[in-house]
Amino acid sequence: MSGSALYETFARAPLSFERGEGSWLIAADGQRYLDFAAGIAVNSLGHAHPHLVAALTEQAGKLWHVSNLYEIPGQRRLGERLVEATFADKVFFTNSGAEALEAAIKTARRHHYVNGNPERFRTITFEGAFHGRTLATIAAGGQAKYLEGFGPKADGFDQVPFDDIDAAEKAITPETAAILLEPVQGEGGVRTFPAESLKRLRALCDKHGLLLIFDEVQCGIGRTGKLFAYEWSGVAPDIMAIAKGIGGGFPMGACLATDAAAVGMTAGVHGTTFGGNPLAMAVGNAVLDVVLEDGFLDDVTRKSLLIKQGLASVADEFRGVIEEVRGTGLLLGLKCRVPNVALNAALREQHLLTVPAGDNVIRLLPPLVVTDDEIRDALGRIRAGAAALSAAPVAAAG
Numbered sequence: 424m425s426g427s428a429l430y431e432t433f434a435r436a437p438l439s440f441e442r443g444e445g446s447w448l449i450a451a452d453g454q455r456y457l458d459f460a461a462g463i464a465v466n467s468l469g470h471a472h473p474h475l476v477a478a479l480t481e482q483a484g485k486l487w488h489v490s491n492l493y494e495i496p497g498q499r500r501l502g503e504r505l506v507e508a509t510f511a512d513k514v515f516f517t518n519s520g521a522e523a524l525e526a527a528i529k530t531a532r533r534h535h536y537v538n539g540n541p542e543r544f545r546t547i548t549f550e551g552a553f554h555g556r557t558l559a560t561i562a563a564g565g566q567a568k569y570l571e572g573f574g575p576k577a578d579g580f581d582q583v584p585f586d587d588i589d590a591a592e593k594a595i596t597p598e599t600a601a602i603l604l605e606p607v608q609g610e611g612g613v614r615t616f617p618a619e620s621l622k623r624l625r626a627l628c629d630k631h632g633l634l635l636i637f638d639e640v641q642c643g644i645g646r647t648g649k650l651f652a653y654e655w656s657g658v659a660p661d662i663m664a665i666a667k668g669i670g671g672g673f674p675m676g677a678c679l680a681t682d683a684a685a686v687g688m689t690a691g692v693h694g695t696t697f698g699g700n701p702l703a704m705a706v707g708n709a710v711l712d713v714v715l716e717d718g719f720l721d722d723v724t725r726k727s728l729l730i731k732q733g734l735a736s737v738a739d740e741f742r743g744v745i746e747e748v749r750g751t752g753l754l755l756g757l758k759c760r761v762p763n764v765a766l767n768a769a770l771r772e773q774h775l776l777t778v779p780a781g782d783n784v785i786r787l788l789p790p791l792v793v794t795d796d797e798i799r800d801a802l803g804r805i806r807a808g809a810a811a812l813s814a815a816p817v818a819a820a821g
């Protein structure tokens with residue numbers, strides 16, 4: 424055995440945390456870190472939120488798992504609440520984002536199959552996409568670095584440049600089933616599809632009988648200041664994958680669909696052992712209790728303006744480090760002039776945790792419950808990190 428017993432698939436920072444409180448992570452030696460990574464947009468309500476802890480521990484004392492062979496009341500309730508709050512009529516619960524995407528892609532293919540068009544199985548996606556790490560979702564994401572060495576790319580995915588709607592139209596063939604995109608690309612570098620583009624894609628799907636699939640695994644559940652990012656555009660999808668923030672740290676995801684889109688998903692055609700289990704459902708319902716409280720989402724937008732104003736002035740002061748501030752709500756990106764990993768490391772030195780993304784961007788993904796004081800604190804750390812990089816051009820180049 425070399426090194427640890429674990430697969431070497433993650434380049435881990437030399438940090439390990441013992442507990443969390445709200446927007447803070449605390450290491451075994453007591454050192455505190457301000458968490459603007461939030462488990463990559465997973466800890467939507469921060470760490471150890473009392474309402475989530477109560478929901479999970481109460482459920483844990485009653486029933487953990489029964490399988491989908493039986494009725495699961497919490498699943499029915501969370502499904503109804505998601506339907507109530509969105510375009511959707513039907514929900515399928517999963518354990519992860521990738522599984523939610525798999526369910527979405529399968530839903531689209533089955534839709535055409537049962538409608539007498541089994542040849543329509545292909546999905547159009549956009550460069551910079553990230554949809555997960557299963558064999559189908561790496562094919563959907565289309566990124567060479569994730570596909571390399573895993574055999575032939577799963578068939579059925581055609582990729583066009585980011586936000587190139589003309590190219591998407593040209594890519595439509597008699598075999599096309601769906602168009603899939605993240606309204607705001609997370610991994611791809613916090614890149615937002617303009618509302619106008621989503622409207623054009625909706626029109627294309629309607630014209631050609633295609634299903635529009637949104638991946639809101641990262642940008643959903645209040646992250647942009649609406650429950651779902653698509654609401655900013657007024658364009659509703661036919662199918663949507665969610666995960667990350669809905670569990671607040673408990674692994675779960677879901678695929679949402681209209682009745683028409685889900686028409687092929689009948690008894691026995693799809694399944695999951697763990698998806699929608701009572702523990703996950705208790706936490707998912709508790710997350711919605713908080714996110715759907717009056718004023719909660721407006722407060723995300725208010726805090727977003729506070730942090731964006733501060734970031735704009737830091738970017739102004741350190742033009743050699745930060746090129747641009749982008750994003751919506753609390754899904755924010757700093758496009759860097761230095762390597763993004765250098766800024767990420769400099770911020771970690773300041774005990775501020777952030778996440779690198781594509782396009783040389785650093786993502787800022789604070790818990791949605793971050794306070795104004797914590798935002799001001801983070802801005803001070805970002806200024807200090809940027810100053811340290813400006814003063815040390817050698818480190819900045821490395």
Ligand SMILES: *Cc1c(COP(=O)(O)O)cnc(C)c1O
Pocket residue numbers: 518519520521522524553554555556605609610638639640641642666667
């Ligand atoms: C994280 C992510 C996924 C994959 O989710 P997993 O839970 O890691 O499988 C898919 N799509 C988007 C947009 C994501 O950010």
